[in-house]
Amino acid sequence: MEAKMKYVTSKDGTKLAYDVTGSGPPLICITGASCFRNFPPILKVVKVLSKHFTVYNYDRRGRGDSSDTAPYSISKEVDDLEVLIDACGGKALLYGHSSGAVLALEAALRLDEKIDQVIVYDPPYVHTKSDRAKYQALAAEVMKQLSQKNNKRAMKTFLSGIGMPKFFVLFLPLFPGWREMHTLAPTLAYDIELTKDFPPLNRFKEIKIPTLVLVGSKSPESVRAVGEEIAKAIPAAAFEIIAGQDHLVNAKVLLPKFTRFFGTSKA
Template identity: 60%
Template sequence: MRMATSKDGTELAYDVSGQGPALVYITGATCFRRFRPVLADVGVFATKFTVYNYDRRGRGDSADVLPYAIEREVDDIEAVVDAAGGRAILYGHSSGAALALEAAVRMPDKIDRVVIYDAPYVHDEAERAAYAELAQKVYALLDEGRNARALKAFLSGIGMPRAFVALLPLFPGWKTMKALAPTLRYDIGITETLPPVERFASIQVPVNVVVGGKNPAGMQQVARELASAIPRAAHRVLAGQDHMVSAAALLPILTDSAVDN
């Protein structure tokens, strides 16, 4: 385990694996760097990259200086990129995809290219209202200290299969997931709006906007909107993939620097 320090003093834990160009892995909600699915991804990515796998603030071995702001999470990404030598490729999954795009807006001089998968912004006003209702339910459970219930409510609310959610307490990382449940507030805050396409239109680094072919129509729509708004973006649909994307299926896109213009 290594540590990087963000601008507000938050200590961020990260691990380094593999050899090749620096790749910073920005995970989504309920994930942490030693979560088994994350480690499986890192094992694949490390065959082509030097992977910087870090705990987002409030997770795993990382600290969390309050108050929270999306800008501080972008500061965190910059701290990890600096630890990687000052330049890196960013891969963001789910809410991590939204953070990767925010980083691309702010620090293009430190980013070679960005790959995002399943950016989970709401796609219309109806979904926005439903997500706000889910958020209030999750926040109420967190306020009561019912972290496990909050996690299950969130994951069920965003469409995770009930059988999968029911089995979560059997996962080796469940104890850590419960501890990081308060960070669900962060992920919801990042993704509760429509895609901020006007801001992302200023992105000048190459971006691959990737979505799973088995994902809902709303997520497909968000991917198309992002790819249309970002000047140097490619839009890729991975056939047969859902939100839990296969790292092996994603690897060719990570290694391909070509984008559509």
Template identity: 40%
Template structure:
């Protein structure tokens, strides 16, 4: 299935389950297939929409890119689903979901986010600007494989892990999505700081999560989640025990089902 966004971009989505509408917003280098297990686990209680963000999977990618257009993509899916929805976002998808909820008002009834990767650690803004500049140059040169490797290195993947990814069947699809890494960077902003002013505008009840196992590799995730939760007026805060950035669908599904099911 697909819906057409305001700028004419076709956005592909899958729909499964019965009950209140819940939309899943994925992170970097992910297609809607990445949310399939979570969607199936939530399907007994929710009508789950998983969609390909622009430039990924079966969705189009009209230029120029802007965060506003990505918000319009999510709004188009919400409208196709009946005009309002529960929204869950992970990683850069969490940042996009936060931005969308801030600007779409009552269209997002409840929001849950897992490890939006803002960072205000010492030196993080400087490293972020250098990474963005370098990635943009790599993409401009058409070196998609190098761009994916660059991103993986930036987020902490060791060389051996990157080598294994390059040898995996998933690598060609990751290469195809490489240009969207710049989109994720744009969503996180110029300095990757927590967007406190926009978070403060969110009226939806919001669940802000991080994983206890992220502390070692990504110690900034905990203070980031704390700051987001403090900024959103109706926020709940939770650390998911034993989970890292690549959170297990089995661990997450009951938490989301409980949160989104509260109060109808």
């Protein structure tokens, strides 16, 4: 059954487009950089998770069918999540992937009364001073290209810089969804803002919500190390490395982790 697009309006007037599929506890999926709700890889994840959850799949501000309101702030993206949670009844589960994982953790800090549990995969904060310097250089180059309205080059530069396989970046123009991907390149500035520094571990000590931090065994070593640090900082957190998975994790591998942690297994 095809999902019907709906809208909610955030506190600053930004309209957020979302779809609802499946049945079960409400689960909001928060996507990472270069993604939007109708991107084929995202739809695959939603299809799998919808077998056990009522999945709320939304376009983050500035993407897809959502609008945007300047200036950007991380707090505004948390406001977006709050109105989505209210739309699904006032309580929800969260799943954040990549920069979406950062948003999920920020929401866990601020919206703890509205969130039951959180799963994050590969939160991509920088890990060392060397990592931060390299990321700052990458960010400067991406922002330069965006200022020149060279969205395609900016997107390719960003994805190459964060370690996406060369063949993946090379053949991006042939992928379904490439047109939408490069048109939302300006939102890379938002993802950079979310991930440009070390994880705020002292703040994460205040998270009271049960949290599962997942990383892929084939994800960058820095991402795995950061994930473990975050899990140690959050009092009610568990940590797991998923064998054989990289940053583009297979949803079918994720599903049993979700049903076990969220307590929705039908077995």
